[in-house]
Amino acid sequence: MNHFEQSKQHILQVSELTKKVRFILESELRTLWLCGEISNFIAASSGHWYLSLKDSKAQVRCAMFKGNNRYTRIKPQNGQQVLVKAKVSLYEPRGDFQLIIEQMEDAGEGLLRQQFELLKGQLQAEGLFDQRYKQPIPDTVTKVGIVTSSTGAAVKDILTVLNRRNPSIEVIIYPTLVQGETAANSISDAIYTANERDECDVLIVGRGGGSLEDLWAFNEEPVVRAIFDCEIPVISAVGHEVDTSLSDYVADLRAPTPSAAAELVSKDNQARINQLVHLKQRLTQQIRQLISDHKANFQYFNHQLAMLSPVQQLQSQQQLSDDLQMRLIQAMQRQQVSLNNSIALLQTRLNGQSPETLLIRAKQQHAQLQPRLIKAMLQLKDKKQQQLAKNAHNLNIVSPLATIARGYSISRDEQGNIIKRVADVSRSEQLSTQLNDGMVFSKIISIEKSE
Structure with a gap:
C-alpha cells in the first residue's frame, strides 16, 4: 500500500472534524470564568441569548440558553461589563468557536465572587x-x-x-x-x-x-x-x-x-x-x-455525557434554527429593498411614458420650435427674395428685351427661328421683326451680302 492510499484512510468529513474539535474543547477546557464587555447582543424569539464578549484585543461569540438566562438577575445590554461562567464549545454547522454561558453577573459583584473563589482555592490548598x-x-x-x-x-x-x-x-x-x-x-x-x-x-x-x-x-x-x-x-x-x-x-x-x-x-x-x-x-x-475532591472527575464525565444529551442536541438545533431565522429575515429585508427599488424605477419609467407626460413634453417642444420655425421661414423668405432679385438682375442682363430697348430688333423666319445671317433667308419669305414697342411683319424683295 503506497503513501497516498494510507493517507486516504484518515480523510474526515467536515462534520466529523467539527464534532471531534468540539469534544476536545468541551472535555479539556471544561468550565471557566470570563470577564468582558457585551456586544452584538440578540435576544432571540426562542428565548435564547446570543452575544459577543470582547476586550481591547479580542472577542468571542457566546450563547446563553433560556434554561440558564431565566435565572440571571441583570438585564444584558451592549457595552456592559459582565463576569460569566461558561463552557468552551464549538458551533458545528459553521465551525465557530463559542462559549455556552451558564451564569452571568455584573462585573463588579462578579469580580468579587471570582476573587472569593481564587482566594478560597489558595487557602484551601494551604490547608487552612x-x-x-x-x-x-x-x-x-x-x-x-x-x-x-x-x-x-x-x-x-x-x-x-x-x-x-x-x-x-x-x-x-x-x-x-x-x-x-x-x-x-x-x-x-x-x-x-x-x-x-x-x-x-x-x-x-x-x-x-x-x-x-x-x-x-x-x-x-x-x-x-x-x-x-x-x-x-x-x-x-x-x-x-x-x-x-x-x-x-x-x-x-x-x-x-x-x-x-x-x-x-x-x-x-x-x-x-x-x-x-x-x-x-x-x-x-x-x-x-x-465533593470538591471528586468534582473534577464528575465534570469530565458530565461533559462526556452532555455530548450525547438530547437537551444539548436540541439546544444546538435551536441555535441553528435561530441562526437560520435571522439570516432569512436579513435576506427578506434585502429582497424587499431590491423590490422597492425596482418598483420605484418602473414607476419613474411609467410616468415618463404616460400620455399626459408625453403631451406636456410635446407642448413644451412645440412652444420651443414654433418661434424657431417662424424665424427660419422669415429668414428663408428674405433669402429667396434676395436670390430672386439677383436672378432677375442677371436675367435682365442677358435678356434680348434689354438689347431691343436700346434700339435693336430681332427678326425671325416663318418657322420662328432667329435670323442671324443672310444665308438664313430667301426671297419672297415672310419675316417678323420684334421691336421695343411691338412687331413688324415684312416680305423679302431682294438680298444683298456684304463683302
Whole structure:
C-alpha cells in the first residue's frame, strides 16, 4: 500500500472534524470564568441569548440558553461589563468557536465572587480549612468574646440571646469596623488582641447581613489568617444563613446568624440540639471536601455525557434554527429593498411614458420650435427674395428685351427661328421683326451680302 492510499484512510468529513474539535474543547477546557464587555447582543424569539464578549484585543461569540438566562438577575445590554461562567464549545454547522454561558453577573459583584473563589482555592490548598485544625467548642462557657461593631445590630442580637438563655455568661466586646477599606485590618487586629489577652472561652466573629460588598471584609486574607492563628475557639457569624464567607470555612464553627452563635455558646435545654448542629456542620464540611475532591472527575464525565444529551442536541438545533431565522429575515429585508427599488424605477419609467407626460413634453417642444420655425421661414423668405432679385438682375442682363430697348430688333423666319445671317433667308419669305414697342411683319424683295 503506497503513501497516498494510507493517507486516504484518515480523510474526515467536515462534520466529523467539527464534532471531534468540539469534544476536545468541551472535555479539556471544561468550565471557566470570563470577564468582558457585551456586544452584538440578540435576544432571540426562542428565548435564547446570543452575544459577543470582547476586550481591547479580542472577542468571542457566546450563547446563553433560556434554561440558564431565566435565572440571571441583570438585564444584558451592549457595552456592559459582565463576569460569566461558561463552557468552551464549538458551533458545528459553521465551525465557530463559542462559549455556552451558564451564569452571568455584573462585573463588579462578579469580580468579587471570582476573587472569593481564587482566594478560597489558595487557602484551601494551604490547608487552612482542613478539619484537623478545628477546635471543639467548650461544653461550658463562662466568658464570650465578641469581635464586631459596638453599635451594630449584631452585638445587640447576641446580647439579647445571651441574657435570655444564660445571663451568667460574661461578655467581652472587642469593637471593630466591619465594613470599608480598613475593616479587614481592624477585624484581624481585634482577633489578635483577644488571642493575646486569652480572657474568654470562645470568640464570636461576625456582623449582620448585607450585600457581598458589605460582607467583603470577612473574605479578606488578613481576617482568615487571624482566625486560623487564634488559639481560642472561633465561631463565625457573618450575615444571614444564605451568606457564606471565608471566615465561615476557617472558623472552628459556623453559625448562620449572630443570634444563632449566641445560642450555640449558651447551653440550655437545647444543648443536645446545638451539639447536633455542630456535628451537622462538621459533616457538611466533610461532605463538601469530599465533593470538591471528586468534582473534577464528575465534570469530565458530565461533559462526556452532555455530548450525547438530547437537551444539548436540541439546544444546538435551536441555535441553528435561530441562526437560520435571522439570516432569512436579513435576506427578506434585502429582497424587499431590491423590490422597492425596482418598483420605484418602473414607476419613474411609467410616468415618463404616460400620455399626459408625453403631451406636456410635446407642448413644451412645440412652444420651443414654433418661434424657431417662424424665424427660419422669415429668414428663408428674405433669402429667396434676395436670390430672386439677383436672378432677375442677371436675367435682365442677358435678356434680348434689354438689347431691343436700346434700339435693336430681332427678326425671325416663318418657322420662328432667329435670323442671324443672310444665308438664313430667301426671297419672297415672310419675316417678323420684334421691336421695343411691338412687331413688324415684312416680305423679302431682294438680298444683298456684304463683302
